[in-house]
Amino acid sequence: MTWTMTxxxxxxxxxxxxxxxxxxxxxxxxxxxxxxxxxxxxxxTSSGRNYQLFCIIPPGYPxxxxxxxxxxxxxxxxxxxxxxxxxxxxxxxxTLEPHSAGWVQxxxxxSARWHAGIVLQKVFLKAMLWxxxxxxxxxxxxxxxxxxxxxQEAA
Amino acid sequence: xxxxxxxxxxxxxxxxxxxxxxxxxxLVYDKTKRTIVAVSEGVTTAKALNITADDADMFGVVTxxxxxxxxxxxxxxxxxxxxxxxxxxxxxxxxxxxxxxIQGSGTQAPATLVFxxxxxxxxxxxxxxxxxxxxxxxxxxxxxSPDNIAYRAELFExxxxxxxxxxxxxxxxxxxxxxxxxxILETTILxxxxxxxIGLGTGGxxxxxxxxxxxxxxxxxxxxxxxxxGNVVRHPGGISQVGRAKVxxxxxxxxxxxxxxxxxxxxxxxSFENREMIAGLVQAADxxxxxxxxxxxxxxxxxxxxxxxxxxxxxxxFRRAYGGQILRVRPKESPCQQCFVSALPEEASDxxxxxxxxxxxxxYSDRPVAVEPGLSLDxxxxxxxxxxxxxxxLLADKSSTLNVLKRDFDAPWYLWLNRPxxxxxxxxxxxxxxxxxxxxxxxxxxxxxxxDEQCPVCGDFxxxxxxxxxxxxxxxxALPEKx
Numbered sequence: 001m002t003w004t005m006t007x008x009x010x011x012x013x014x015x016x017x018x019x020x021x022x023x024x025x026x027x028x029x030x031x032x033x034x035x036x037x038x039x040x041x042x043x044x045t046s047s048g049r050n051y052q053l054f055c056i057i058p059p060g061y062p063x064x065x066x067x068x069x070x071x072x073x074x075x076x077x078x079x080x081x082x083x084x085x086x087x088x089x090x091x092x093x094x095t096l097e098p099h100s101a102g103w104v105q106x107x108x109x110x111s112a113r114w115h116a117g118i119v120l121q122k123v124f125l126k127a128m129l130w131x132x133x134x135x136x137x138x139x140x141x142x143x144x145x146x147x148x149x150x151x152q153e154a155a
Numbered sequence: 156x157x158x159x160x161x162x163x164x165x166x167x168x169x170x171x172x173x174x175x176x177x178x179x180x181x182l183v184y185d186k187t188k189r190t191i192v193a194v195s196e197g198v199t200t201a202k203a204l205n206i207t208a209d210d211a212d213m214f215g216v217v218t219x220x221x222x223x224x225x226x227x228x229x230x231x232x233x234x235x236x237x238x239x240x241x242x243x244x245x246x247x248x249x250x251x252x253x254x255x256x257i258q259g260s261g262t263q264a265p266a267t268l269v270f271x272x273x274x275x276x277x278x279x280x281x282x283x284x285x286x287x288x289x290x291x292x293x294x295x296x297x298x299x300s301p302d303n304i305a306y307r308a309e310l311f312e313x314x315x316x317x318x319x320x321x322x323x324x325x326x327x328x329x330x331x332x333x334x335x336x337x338x339i340l341e342t343t344i345l346x347x348x349x350x351x352x353i354g355l356g357t358g359g360x361x362x363x364x365x366x367x368x369x370x371x372x373x374x375x376x377x378x379x380x381x382x383x384x385g386n387v388v389r390h391p392g393g394i395s396q397v398g399r400a401k402v403x404x405x406x407x408x409x410x411x412x413x414x415x416x417x418x419x420x421x422x423x424x425x426s427f428e429n430r431e432m433i434a435g436l437v438q439a440a441d442x443x444x445x446x447x448x449x450x451x452x453x454x455x456x457x458x459x460x461x462x463x464x465x466x467x468x469x470x471x472x473f474r475r476a477y478g479g480q481i482l483r484v485r486p487k488e489s490p491c492q493q494c495f496v497s498a499l500p501e502e503a504s505d506x507x508x509x510x511x512x513x514x515x516x517x518x519y520s521d522r523p524v525a526v527e528p529g530l531s532l533d534x535x536x537x538x539x540x541x542x543x544x545x546x547x548x549l550l551a552d553k554s555s556t557l558n559v560l561k562r563d564f565d566a567p568w569y570l571w572l573n574r575p576x577x578x579x580x581x582x583x584x585x586x587x588x589x590x591x592x593x594x595x596x597x598x599x600x601x602x603x604x605x606x607d608e609q610c611p612v613c614g615d616f617x618x619x620x621x622x623x624x625x626x627x628x629x630x631x632x633a634l635p636e637k638x
Contacts, residue, residue, distance in 0.1 A: 009617060012631040017624045030634045037634070060427035062611055063458045063493075064451070091519035111451050112517045113504065115496045116458075116611040119620075 003035065003059075010062055011037050014120045026053070026124050039066070039120050045131050053127055054103070055120065065114035067096070068127055069103035076104045076134075079141040092143040094130060106130045166322060168193040170214065215321035217241070217250045217283065217310055219268075221298055222328060228301050231285075236269045239283070255326055257410045282311040283323060295324040328414050333370065339556050340546070342370040348549045349373035351440035353425055353433075353456060355401040356380075356509065357389040357531055358470055358479075358538040359446025363405050364391055365542035366444075367413040371549065374409055374416060375436050376402040379424040380512070389509075389531040425452040434459045442548050443467040444541065448506045449516060450496070454612075457492035460484065461613045466548045467492075470541035472507040476529020477576035479537035480505075481569040483544055486613060489567040490604060493612040498604055499568075507534075533573040540569065540599060566601030573597070 015028035018039075026041030037057035042050050052072035058064040070076055075083035078093070085098035089107075096105040108126040109118060133147035171179040171193040179193040219239070224231070231237050241250035242259035250264055266281035288307040290297050298306045308323035333342045348371050352363045355378040363374060378401045382392045392404035402420035409416050421436070423429050425447055437443055437459045445456050448471050460467040464486050472479040480502065484491045496503045508514050509528035518524040544564060547557055574596055575584045587595045594600065609619025617628035 009628070009631070010611070012634055013617060013620045013626060013628065015634055016626045016631055017620065020624055020626060028634055029637045031637050033638060038637075058427065060430060060455065063454050064427045087520070089518075089520045091522035110517065112449060115450070115454060116493055117497045 003037075007061060011057065014039070017119055017121050018124070021121050023121055023124055026120075028057070028120065037061075039124075041124070043124070043128050043131055045128075045135055047135055049135070051131055053124065055123060062116040062118075065109060065111050066120070066123065067099075068106045068108055068123055069099050070106065070131075071101075071103050074102055079138055092145050093137075094133075094144055094148060165191050166214070170322075173214070215248045215250070217308075217321050217323045218252060218255065218326050219283070219298070219308065219323065220252050220254045220328070221325045223252065223254045224268075224298060224325070225301055231268060231270050235271075236267050239266050239268045240264070241266060250321070252326075255328075255414070257407050257414065280312070284309050284311060296322060298325045332413070336370050340369050341550055341553055341555050344553050344555075345370040345546075345549060346372035348441045349375065349439060350545065350549070351375045351377070351436050351443045352405075352446065353377045353443065354446035354448070354452070355405045356446060356448070357386075357391075357534045358472065358541065359444065360391050360401065360405045360408065361535060361538035362444055362446060362470070362542045362545065364408045364412055365539065366545060367409040367416055369542075369546055370413065372413070372416055374406075374418045375421065375440060376405055376418060377421045377423060377425060377433065377436065378402050378405075379422055380510075385510075389528065389534065425455060427451075427455060430455065430459070434463070437463050437465055440465060442545055444545055445469040446471070446538075446541075448472075448509065448513060450503070450506075453492050454496070457484065458612050461486045461491050466551075468541055468544050468548065470537055472509075472529050472534050472537055473505045473576075473579075474507055474529075475527045475576070476507055476533035477574050477579065478570065478572035478581070479534070480571070481537065481541050481544060483548070483567055483569075485548075488606075490606040491610060491613040494607040494610045494614075495568065495604075497607055497610070529573075536573070536597075537571055540571065544569070564601060566603050568602045568604065570600045570602055571598075 011028050018024070018026050018028070025043065026039060028037060028039045030037055039055040039057065041053055043053050044050050051070055053068060054071045055066050055068045057066055075085060078084050083102070084093055084095060084104045085102050087093055087095060088098065089096055094107040096107045098105055106127050108123045129148055130144070133144045136142070136147045137144045168182055168191055172182065178195040181194060181196060182191050183194050183198065185192045227237055240253045241264040242253055242256045243250055243262040243264040244260045247264065253259060253263070264281065266283055269282055269284045271286060272284060285298070285306045285308050288297060288305050290305060290307060292299050292305050296307055298308065300306060310321050310323055336342050350366055350371055350373070352359055352374060355363065355376060359378070363376065367374070380401050382390060382396050382399055382401055382404050384394070384397055386392070387394050387397065391408055392401070396404045400420070400422040402422050406418040406420050409418055423432065425433060433456070443456060443460050443465055445453055445467060447453060453469055456467065466486070467484045469482040469484070469492060470479065482492060482495055483489065490498070507529055508524060508526055511526055514524040514526045547560060547564060550557060572581055572584070572594065575582050581594065584595055585593050587597060606613065608614045609616055609622070620626055621628050
């Protein structure tokens with residue numbers, strides 16, 4: 001995979017947007033060994049719990065949708081104590097295909113809704129909304145979808 | 156007058172009646188010509204034969220390829236005879252030389268082509284004798300040899316003229332096809348144009364075939380799917396093609412209409428995994444026609460086309476084909492697909508879910524999506540308009556009769572509505588007969604919107620980020636490194 005100059009500029013700008021918009025707990029990182037990029041960081045919910053978020057930047061980014069995973073806690077359990085990753089692509093929990101490592105994939109934008117105008121800051125923003133809703137799910141047993149509704153497209 | 160010429164004149168007379176030519180409604184014996192001729196009903200003659208047009212509809216046709224015969228001519232004139240094979244249709248009513256057939260009838264009929272009158276004992280089966288004629292060369296039953304001599308052909312069976320009176324005609328494909336297009340389409344230009352057709356469902360395949368009919372000479376076809384039984388009620392491919400890759404079905408449909416076209420097929424998915432391969436195809440094309448119905452593929456194609464500075468037309472039906480839309484993209488000049496998605500997200504998301512694969516791609520495991528294809532007759536207006544816009548792009552910088560349409564089709568986005576679909580913003584449209592200024596069904600609307608100068612695909616996205624987030628593109632630090 002060879003990244004174009006435009007892609008590298010875009011990722012550098014994405015990192016700067018995260019810092020400028022107060023999402024300093026997240027960043028875009030370059031892995032020199034593989035010349036790959038990821039975005040990651042620790043999200044802290046209003047209850048004070050921490051979650052590790054890991055976003056894989058795909059070779060086709062930004063036209064190709066990046067996948068966002070919760071890598072810790074693992075396994076991430078639902079109200080009933082079952083691993084959420086076992087639900088697969090779930091509307092009730094707003095999740096997509098889990099990573100082979102068992103990480104839950106948050107549905108921030110479906111591929112059918114994603115486009116290159118969406119910045120990573122909004123992806124992490126949606127992840128933080130998902131985590132707040134997840135904790136409400138843990139507290140009540142209601143579907144996560146009851147708290148976040150349908151994520152409307154917002155460019 | 157030879158027997159052959161007399162038979163030919165009788166055949167002409169009967170054909171004049173069969174074809175309902177004005178003034179030719181009955182047959183009489185012409186003493187001066189010493190044969191039967193067709194005359195108008197008012198001509199008085201006691202010897203007129205009472206043969207009606209229906210009676211005269213009795214000729215079978217044997218069709219030979221002029222191109223093939225020109226190629227074989229030196230061999231035929233030297234050796235005296237060569238074998239030729241036909242596809243036999245309708246119990247032998249039509250025999251079409253196999254070299255002309257993209258798809259044959261399944262029944263073959265062998266024959267021998269003989270130069271001049273048959274000498275000695277005739278070969279077994281059908282014999283087609285080629286002899287000089289003084290008939291005008293523009294006629295379908297006249298072949299002009301490479302040494303510029305006119306010939307006609309006659310069918311014999313067992314050494315005798317065929318009893319079922321099959322006419323032998325010559326198909327000179329390119330001139331005969333061009334004749335029907337010349338004057339409207341600049342066929343010499345289109346012959347050299349290359350179109351990349353991505354997505355060969357009902358609409359995409361129809362567009363490809365229409366472009367072939369118009370004389371486009373080079374095609375690259377991309378689609379991963381196979382033709383299923385359910386497709387047949389919409390797709391130009393028929394039930395006998397079920398199971399074949401759509402690229403191959405469409406290739407054959409193209410060749411049926413334009414046998415000299417060059418068609419490359421690629422039965423692959425339009426995905427980021429195949430990005431490099433598709434980028435190579437885009438680079439080789441003059442125009443990209445996108446008939447896929449999912450956003451990822453459209454945006455991928457858009458990115459590749461903008462990067463390669465290739466024009467593209469994107470077409471698709473709305474759900475259940477209550478309408479449809481077309482986006483024409485001239486990179487850096489008009490809005491691209493990304494500009495469209497950003498400016499009009501809901502319109503860009505209204506797509507037909509025409510197959511289970513499409514439905515599965517957008518469904519959740521706990522919330523399936525129904526397959527809701529539209530009718531073929533609702534998809535075809537969109538495909539036909541897409542083909543017309545594609546032709547305008549292919550002829551863009553050339554003089555053409557179609558140039559007058561440029562003032563009518565200068566918008567980037569086109570909208571078509573087949574019906575006032577309940578639940579949509581078009582549900583309350585007035586009836587077609589009552590509308591003056593309001594939108595109605597069955598009309599094309601060209602809609603203008605601005606290109607996004609800061610589009611992340613076709614514009615200066617860094618300037619956009621600078622404006623929206625207050626970053627300085629010239630001062631972006633290097634990204635943090637991790638091992």
